[in-house]
């Protein structure tokens with residue numbers, strides 16, 4: 001792989017794990033929330049195979065937390081999302097589309113409820129903090145909003161339970177999907193959730209003390225030697241197969257949650273106070289006219305989709321592809337795109353304009369699982 005170098009500076013923040021990541025031989029980084037996000041160690045294909053077979057430790061410190069605390073915290077959170085938060089339990093994480101007053105997606109974070117009046121919003125790549133601070137100031141809400149120095153470390157893969165049990169004890173096995181427990185590591189309580197940006201299962205540890213980063217990393221690697229633990233990161237191939245969306249790539253402020261296939265996370269009727277509620281109630285009546293779909297693109301392996309690739313049918317543009325990669329397991333190029341309703345049915349044949357020329361492709365209603 002040959003690529004230009006990334007000039008490091010204070011704007012591109014390091015993480016508590018950066019030293020260990022470099023020592024592990026990271027080969028490529030991306031930047032996410034103004035922070036380093038390791039993306040490749042061996043190669044995308046080798047990292048993918050290993051993630052699906054063993055267990056990986058991921059520096060996902062770039063999943064920054066926006067902390068909201070104070071008497072108006074719960075009310076403010078419900079303003080941000082059309083997902084009904086009224087029944088959220090104290091040990092829960094919710095996948096929460098967040099929208100502006102037009103119903104446009106601003107971010108798709110996980111929200112963790114830490115107390116009745118305290119939440120972490122674990123953001124995707126957009127400066128959600130500014131929007132939240134604007135609402136707080138404009139509406140004179142009684143909350144504090146900031147970005148505490150909390151750095152998630154993910155443990156992902158089929159052997160994640162075994163590795164985590166060795167470091168945190170067997171109680172981690174009892175943590176249910178999208179729930180968390182507070183567990184001690186070296187005498188310090190850490191939030192440990194069963195979540196993560198892969199479909200292989202695993203956990204995320206919210207490291208809220210910089211100095212714990214390297215000891216935790218080292219403990220996981222020491223405990224996991226015979227499990228073949230390795231450093232990894234969110235894997236492009238695996239996340240496209242599984243249909244995990246990437247904000248800024250697969251969706252932007254131009255899209256509603258319904259277009260993104262996130263309608264199942266919206267209870268707009270009962271999400272009283274949501275800033276985008278009126279707009280979303282209106283679009284929910286008619287339904288979206290384009291929606292996220294999975295695609296299989298025929299032919300040789302394609303490079304990553306750095307830009308939009310137009311999708312055509314009978315010479316007319318009917319959508320675009322926003323993410324693509326060669327899948328070794330499905331032996332085709334797997335892709336995510338936004339497709340107009342006239343062509344979004346399962347099995348519809350289309351053509352995709354790639355940098356390697358026009359390719360035939362098939363629209364799919366389910367992801368590759």
Ligand code: THG
Pocket residue numbers: 063094095108109110122123124125152178195196197198204243244245
């Ligand atoms: N973990 C944490 N923070 C994050 C991410 C994460 N912030 C950035 C980014 N990822 C936010 N986006 C997503 C997208 C998908 C999922 C999580 C965060 C996800 N989705 C599952 C799915 O679609 O199958 C499950 C959703 C559900 O059933 O509730 O996991 O990964 N801390």
